[in-house]
Amino acid sequence: MSGMQELRNTLQELTEQYQGLDAIPGLGAEEKHAVMTDTYQQSMTPLLATFESLQDENSRPESNHERWFISTFRDRIQAALDSLRSPKTWDNLFEGLNMLRDIGVDIGKELSGARVLxxxxxxxxxxxxxxxxxxxxxxxxxxxxxxxxxxxxxxxxxxxxxxxxxxxxxxxxxxxxxxxxxxxxxxxxxxxxxxxxxxxxxxxxxxxxxxxxxxxxxxxxxxxxxxxxxxxxxxxxVSIYTIIAKWQHRETLCARWMNDDSPAAPHPAPQRATDVYHEKAAVALKKAGLPPNHPRRQWPKSILLDLYHEMASETPADLLEREIWSSSPTPGEWWRKSVRFARSTAVMSMIGYVIGLGDRHLENILIEFTTGDLVHIDYNVCFEKGKRLRIPEIVPFRLSRNMLTSLGLTGVEGNFRIGCEQTMKVMRKNKEILVTLLEAFVYDPLVDWQIETTTVQGGVGVGGAGVVGFDSAQGSIREGHSGLILDSENESGSVSGTNIRDSRSSFDANPSTRASSIRRRLSNESLISVSSTSIKSMTTTDSNSKRWNSHAGDQVDSTSSSGTLSLLNQANQQQPQPSQHLQQQQQPPLHQRNVIAVNILRRVRHKLEGRDFEAGKKCKVPEQVDRVIQEATNVENLANMFEGWTPWL
Structure with a gap:
């Protein structure tokens, strides 16, 4: 159903064209019909071809489930397509579209909720x-x-x-x-x-x-x-978001039962956190004399801080800690889980910081209550892509209130800080191995760095809270357009002279339609599309180091222990190959392909050398760890984060 929005736009344009024919003097009914027939066929044939292709693919069922789908929806789909091919009247071109929309609603009902097949x-x-x-x-x-x-x-x-x-x-x-x-x-x-x-x-x-x-x-x-x-x-x-959502559900039920004479009566679901945030934001913007669609990036810091503190005041900071405590039958078990939580959080925080891991909303962070281990999932936003989102992610890793409280009695001190310093020390010691390994990552054509950055904060499901898309009710088209272009950074190649035109309708589309529309418009704007065939071996540490020295101007110590290098040899044997489809894509010139990859690896190398902050200054491991912890827990940084990230939790 991803082409429904484009179909609606086309039908709307055809309707306006038909109405415009009335203004042409001397144009008879037969001539109007001939003009509309020709225009309709030219406009609709490419769109209908997509639907007809899908219909053809599903006309040969290979399983009982496919047979059920065909028997349930085939006749209705056929009737809708027939209406779109040959509308009964030019005054109502939307009949077939409405039929498809009704089918989509019925399919959605069938797919809603967990099912067992x-x-x-x-x-x-x-x-x-x-x-x-x-x-x-x-x-x-x-x-x-x-x-x-x-x-x-x-x-x-x-x-x-x-x-x-x-x-x-x-x-x-x-x-x-x-x-x-x-x-x-x-x-x-x-x-x-x-x-x-x-x-x-x-x-x-x-x-x-x-x-x-x-x-x-x-x-x-x-x-x-x-x-x-x-x-x-x-x-x-279980995801940390699930823990928060269950608490919210319990609180909502308790409040209603205390104020309702019939607690057994059905009630709507608890209000989503992002909806609450938007309501409070609308009030704050109005109070400040700003329109409700004022661009998010231009909101005053005072408003963002007030919103953060207000949302934080309505949510306890110890929900996760209490869950860990409740899952522990003895004080000793609780202590062991708290230590494991702090240490596993420390390791993943440092690794995430080095590789620029983003999109750390609470549904992408799991906890195993039997051990206390933290488990991260969904690594699609890497290498600081989060900094190029519509609302940039400016914290190096997630250490928000509930995670901070769950680190144990000493908080960021003790187990967490020692774990961070130890992990960073080991990674810095083996920096050449990691840089060489990451070199294959960023040079493998698995991700279009420019296009991918526009989809993370759009659509639904971020943080499990159904966040706003590119054109939220309180957003603007101008702000949506700004999300399509990578922000210039001091160390990265700037995107200049990019001319991206869009219409209001394309931002009204559902997430998948918006993403496909953006990909079409930016198909020739990508800065990097590289082939992994240039990576012959990940074990040639000296040659790779010299090559990166020529790009980044860094002085590198290319020595490494043979024991650690054997790990890289093992990784090379397990190295997955890029897909055939991606290998066949047309490659731009080498210098254009390398512009982002060079800067990604420069950033990684700077982090692994302790030169991530002041230019030219190399800090020791404890100082580096202290700086990133301060950045991760800084209230101003958290207040500026995307609301779907729920930084106040």
């Missing part, structure tokens, strides 16, 4: 697999466990892309659960998992880090195509 109804081939030779995907290499069969029940998760929860039975008799995701490229997630494995190896080789059990939790990621893949299900975890 039979694998045999979805994929008979997978359901019939027995004793295969295919290895079970695992973060550990060479387990030797193969797929014995698939469990028959498939759980459909009621989120935006409707991922499927699958369970595989291994030849060892154990159950392995994975999430199959469509409409998403998981290649970058796979590469980051590789980075986490290499970093864990470095931490295990360090005596102090090993004694503190500093480790980054990771999981298996298996890209199956450019737009689908499987992610290992992390058992016994």
């Amino acid at each position: 039979q694998l045999s109804d979805l994929s008979p081939d997978l359901a019939n697999i027995q004793s295969s030779l295919i290895d079970i995907p695992s973060p550990k290499q060479g387990t030797g466990v193969t797929i014995q069969s698939f469990e028959q029940q498939v759980v459909i998760i009621p989120t935006k892309t409707k991922p499927k929860k699958l369970t595989l039975i291994g030849c060892d008799g154990k159950r392995y659960t994975y999430l199959f995701k469509g409409l998403e490229d998981l290649h970058l997630d796979e590469r980051v998992m590789q980075l986490l494995r290499i970093t864990n190896g470095m931490l295990r080789r360090d005596k102090d880090s090993c004694s503190r059990e500093l480790i980054a939790r990771h999981y298996a990621v298996v890209p199956l195509s450019d737009s689908s893949g499987m992610i290992q299900w992390v058992e016994n975890t």
Whole structure:
């Protein structure tokens, strides 16, 4: 249904053209009909071809579920397309569109909520697999466990892309659960998992880090195509957002029961945090004499700070801490979980800081209550892409109120700070290995850095709170346009002379339509589209270091221990290949492809050398860690964060 908005716009234009024919003197009814018929066919044929292609693809069912869909909706879809091909009257061109919209509503009702389907109804081939030779995907290499069969029940998760929860039975008799995701490229997630494995190896080789059990939790990621893949299900975890949402639900019910004589009566769902924020923002802007659509980036700091403090005052800062305490049967167990939480948070905070990991809303951060470990998911916003969003992410990692309170009695001191310093010390010691590994990441054509940055804060589902899109009710088209262009940074190539034209209608589209529209408009504006074929080996540390010296003007110590270098050799053997589709894309000139990659690696190198702050000044590990902790907890920084990030929680 992603083409519905474009279809609506076209029909609206045709309606206006038909009405304009009345102003032409001497134009008879037959001539009007002939003009409209010709214009209608020229405008609608390309659009209808897309719908007809989808109809053709679904006309040959291969499973019971596809047969159900065809039997339920085929006749209605056919009637809608017939109405669009040959409208009954030029006065009402929207009849077919309205029919498609009604079909979409009914499909949405069928898909709403969690559902459990039979694998045999979805994929008979997978359901019939027995004793295969295919290895079970695992973060550990060479387990030797193969797929014995698939469990028959498939759980459909009621989120935006409707991922499927699958369970595989291994030849060892154990159950392995994975999430199959469509409409998403998981290649970058796979590469980051590789980075986490290499970093864990470095931490295990360090005596102090090993004694503190500093480790980054990771999981298996298996890209199956450019737009689908499987992610290992992390058992016994829950997102921090879920904890906050349950508290909000309990508070709402308690308040209604105390003030309602009939507590059993149905009530609407609790108000979303972002909706509350927008209501308060509208009041604050009006009080300051500013229009409700005043660009978000131009809001006064005083308003942002007041909104942050007001939202924070309405939400406890110890919700996560109380959940950890409640899950612990003894004080000793609570202490162990608090220590594990602080240390795992420290490791991921430093790794996230180095690779510029963004989009750390509370649904992308999980906690395992059996151990206290923190687990991050969704690594699509890396290498400081968050700083180029419509509302830039200016904190190096997430350490908001509830996470800060859960670090234990000493807060950021003690286990957390020591864990941060130890992790950063190990990463700085092995900087050449990490830079060489990351070189392959940024030079592999997995992400269009310019296009991708426009989609994270648009649409629904960020932070699980249904945040506003590019053209929120309180936004403006001018602000939406500013989100399409990468901001110039002091150290990066600026985007100058970019002329992007858009219309109000394109910002009214749903998220997928907006994204596809933006991709079409920016298809020739990307600064980088590179091929990984230039990366012949990730073990040539000296040559890579010299090459980056020529780009960045940095003096590099290219020495590294043979033991650590073996980790890189192992990574090279496991290096996934870029997709065929991406390899076939036309490449711009080399200097144009490299402009962002060079600056990404320069930023990473500066962080790993302690030169991330004042130019030319190299700070020691404790000072560097202290600076990033201050930035992550600075109230002004948090107040400027995107409201869908819920920085006050």
